[in-house]
Amino acid sequence: MSTFLDLGLKEPINKALTDLGYEKPTVIQEKAIPQIISSTADLKAFAQTGTGKTAAFSLPIIEQINSSDKNTQAIILSPTRELAVQIGNNIKEFSKYIPDLKVVTVYGGSNIEEQIRGLKRGAQIVVGTPGRTVDLINRRALKLGNVKWLVLDEADEMLNMGFKDELDKVLDATPETKQTLLFSATFPREVEAIARNYMTNPVEITSGEKNQGSDNVTHQYYVVNERTRYQALKRIADVNTDIYAIIFCRTRRETQEVANNLIKDGYSADALHGDLSQQQRDSVMGKFRKKTIQILVATDVAARGLDVTELTHVINHKLPDQIENYNHRSGRTGRAGNKGISVVLVNNKEKGRLRSIERIIKKKFEAKKVPTGKEICQNQLMHLIEKVKATEVNNEQIEEFLPSIYEKLEELTREELIQKFVSLEFNKFLSYYNKSADLNDLSSSRDSSRGRSNDENMTRFFINLGRKDSLNPASLIGLINDQKIADKVEIGAIDILDTFSFFEIDKNFEKETLDAFGSNDPDFNGRSVNIEITKSNRGGGGGRRSRSGGGGFSGKRRSGGNDRGHRGSRGGDSRRRSSDGGSNSPRRSSGDSNASSGFGRKRKRD
Numbered sequence: 001m002s003t004f005l006d007l008g009l010k011e012p013i014n015k016a017l018t019d020l021g022y023e024k025p026t027v028i029q030e031k032a033i034p035q036i037i038s039s040t041a042d043l044k045a046f047a048q049t050g051t052g053k054t055a056a057f058s059l060p061i062i063e064q065i066n067s068s069d070k071n072t073q074a075i076i077l078s079p080t081r082e083l084a085v086q087i088g089n090n091i092k093e094f095s096k097y098i099p100d101l102k103v104v105t106v107y108g109g110s111n112i113e114e115q116i117r118g119l120k121r122g123a124q125i126v127v128g129t130p131g132r133t134v135d136l137i138n139r140r141a142l143k144l145g146n147v148k149w150l151v152l153d154e155a156d157e158m159l160n161m162g163f164k165d166e167l168d169k170v171l172d173a174t175p176e177t178k179q180t181l182l183f184s185a186t187f188p189r190e191v192e193a194i195a196r197n198y199m200t201n202p203v204e205i206t207s208g209e210k211n212q213g214s215d216n217v218t219h220q221y222y223v224v225n226e227r228t229r230y231q232a233l234k235r236i237a238d239v240n241t242d243i244y245a246i247i248f249c250r251t252r253r254e255t256q257e258v259a260n261n262l263i264k265d266g267y268s269a270d271a272l273h274g275d276l277s278q279q280q281r282d283s284v285m286g287k288f289r290k291k292t293i294q295i296l297v298a299t300d301v302a303a304r305g306l307d308v309t310e311l312t313h314v315i316n317h318k319l320p321d322q323i324e325n326y327n328h329r330s331g332r333t334g335r336a337g338n339k340g341i342s343v344v345l346v347n348n349k350e351k352g353r354l355r356s357i358e359r360i361i362k363k364k365f366e367a368k369k370v371p372t373g374k375e376i377c378q379n380q381l382m383h384l385i386e387k388v389k390a391t392e393v394n395n396e397q398i399e400e401f402l403p404s405i406y407e408k409l410e411e412l413t414r415e416e417l418i419q420k421f422v423s424l425e426f427n428k429f430l431s432y433y434n435k436s437a438d439l440n441d442l443s444s445s446r447d448s449s450r451g452r453s454n455d456e457n458m459t460r461f462f463i464n465l466g467r468k469d470s471l472n473p474a475s476l477i478g479l480i481n482d483q484k485i486a487d488k489v490e491i492g493a494i495d496i497l498d499t500f501s502f503f504e505i506d507k508n509f510e511k512e513t514l515d516a517f518g519s520n521d522p523d524f525n526g527r528s529v530n531i532e533i534t535k536s537n538r539g540g541g542g543g544r545r546s547r548s549g550g551g552g553f554s555g556k557r558r559s560g561g562n563d564r565g566h567r568g569s570r571g572g573d574s575r576r577r578s579s580d581g582g583s584n585s586p587r588r589s590s591g592d593s594n595a596s597s598g599f600g601r602k603r604k605r606d
C-alpha cells in the first residue's frame with residue numbers, strides 16, 4: 001500500500017494531508033497522481049463520485065506549480081459556483097504549507113472587482129465557473145497564456161448547462177502545450193465528444209467501474225402517489241431522528257415549494273437553487289455545512305458535486321429527468337468511507353425507471369414501506385430517552401433550585417414523573433400521528449379516489465344540505481365562516497352531493513365546530529342546519545373526482561367553481577390556511593411558528 005510520499009508528493013503537501021486526516025491515497029489518487037506528475041499526456045479519468053477525485057487532480061498540480069512565478073499556471077473549470085468554491089477551498093487546505101502558492105476562485109453572482117484584485121495579486125491556480133472565467137478573460141483580468149494544466153471537472157454537466165461556447169473560449173485562451181485533465185464520475189456520449197475534440201491521445205484511468213455508484217450507499221424506494229408524496233417525505237424525515245439530508249427536486253419551483261412547506265412545518269430546512277442570489281446560496285450552504293440546517297432541498301445543478309461529509313440521506317423527491325443524474329445525487333452520501341442511504345419516492349408509473357437505474361448503478365433497490373405513525377413515535381421516543389440519558393447535569397448551577405423542585409414534585413411517584421415528563425415532550429407527536437393513515441395503502445388514497453380525504457389532520461363533517469338546497473362550495477365556506485368557529489380555522493376538502501354534503505375542518509377544531517353550529521343553530525335558505533362528525537375519513541360516497549395537488553403543495557389547489565374537492569378558500573378569506581401542510585405537523589402549533597418537536601431537531605434559527 002503506497003503513501004502520498006511514495007506517489008511523488010513532497011513533505012509539505014503530505015503534512016497538510018495528514019492534518020486533514022487523509023491517511024492513505026484512494027484508488028483514483030494512487031492512479032492519477034503519479035501519472036500526472038510523470039507525464040504531460042492528457043488524461044481522462046473515470047472516478048466514482050466521492051472517491052477523492054478533487055485531490056487526485058489538485059495534488060499533482062500543486063506538486064508541480066512554480067510558486068515563485070506569479071502567473072496563472074493551472075485553470076480548473078467546474079460547472080457550479082458551489083463546486084468551484086469547494087475545490088478552491090480544498091486546494092487552499094492542501095497547499096497551506098507551501099509559501100507563496102495562491103489560489104483564486106472566480107464565479108458569477110459575486111463581486112467581480114474583488115476577484116480581479118485577487119487575480120492581479122497573482123494566482124498560480126484559478127478555479128472558476130465557465131461564464132465568469134470567460135468574462136475575466138474578456139476583461140483581460142485573467143491571462144491564461146502560461147497555463148500548463150487545464151482541468152475540466154464534471155464536464156458532462158458543463159455541457160448540459162450549455163457552456164459549450166465558454167469551454168471553446170477558455171480552450172482558445174490556453175496554450176497548445178498544456179495538459180488537459182478530464183475528471184468525471186459518469187461518461188455519457190457528450191463527454192466522450194469533449195475528450196475527442198479537446199484532448200490528444202488521452203491516457204485513460206479508472207477507479208472502479210464506469211458510472212457505478214459508491215459501495216457505501218444503500219438504495220431504497222418508497223411507493224407513493226401525488227397526494228402522499230409530501231407526507232411520506234415528512235415521515236421519512238421523522239422516523240430518522242438524526243437526519244442530515246439533501247432532498248433533490250427537478251425544478252427550481254418544486255425545490256422552493258418543498259422547502260417552504262418543510263420550513264412551515266417546523267423542519268430545519270432551506271432551499272438551494274439558481275433563482276437565489278449568490279449571497280443567499282452561500283449563506284444556505286454555510287448553514288448546511290455547519291448543520292444549522294438539517295435538510296437542504298436542492299436542484300440537481302445547484303447541488304452537483306457538493307461535498308458535505310456525513311450526510312445520512314439523499315432523498316429523490318422526484319427522480320431526475322436524466323437517469324445518469326441519479327448517480328450524482330446518490331453520490332452526495334456515502335462519502336469518505338461513511339455509509340449513506342439514497343431514497344427514491346416513486347409513484348406506480350415511475351417505478352419502471354428504477355430498473356434502468358439499477359442497471360447503471362449495478363445495485364438493487366430495496367423496497368421500503370412508508371413508516372407508520374407508531375414506528376415514528378417509537379423512534380422519536382427512544383431518541384428522546386437516549387438524549388435524556390446523555391444529558392449532563394450541572395449540579396452547581398441547579399443546586400439552589402433543587403429543594404423547591406423536589407418539594408413540588410414530592411407527591412408524584414417515579415413512574416408518574418417519567419410519564420408526565422415524556423408526555424410533556426411527546427404529546428404533540430403522539431396526537432399528530434394518532435390515527436394517522438397508512439400511507440402504503442395507496443388504494444385508499446388514490447389520486448382519483450372519490451370523496452376521500454387523505455389529510456391526517458382533518459376531521460370530516462356531514463352536513464344536511466346539498467345541491468338541492470342550492471349549496472355550493474362558496475356558500476358552504478360562507479356558512480362555516482359565519483359560525484365564527486375560532487380566529488383561524490382551516491377548511492379542507494368539500495364534497496357537495498344532492499341532498500347532503502361533506503366538509504373537512506382542522507382536527508384541532510372539532511369540538512369548536514360542533515359547538516359553534518350547535519349554539520348558533522343556523523339556517524340556510526330557511527332550512528335548519530345539522531352537522532355531524534363522520535365516523536371515518538374514508539368513503540361517504542362523495543362526488544369528488546379528485547383533489548389536485550400533492551399532500552402539501554401550496555398554489556396548486558383548486559378553489560371554487562367545480563366539484564373536484566374544494567379547499568376552503570375565498571377572496572381575502574382570513575380563515576384560509578396560509579399554506580398546505582402548515583398545520584400538518586407535530587412540529588408546529590397554531591400561533592407558534594417556531595414550535596419545535598424537541599426531538600433531537602434543531603430549531604430553525606432565522
Ligand code: AMP
Nearest residue numbers: 022024025026050051052053054307336
Ligand atoms: P471528492 O471525490 O474529491 O469530492 O472527495 C470526497 C471526500 O473524500 C472529501 O470529503 C475528501 O475530503 C475525502 N477524501 C479525499 N481523499 C481522501 C483520502 N485519501 N483519505 C481520506 N479522505 C479523503
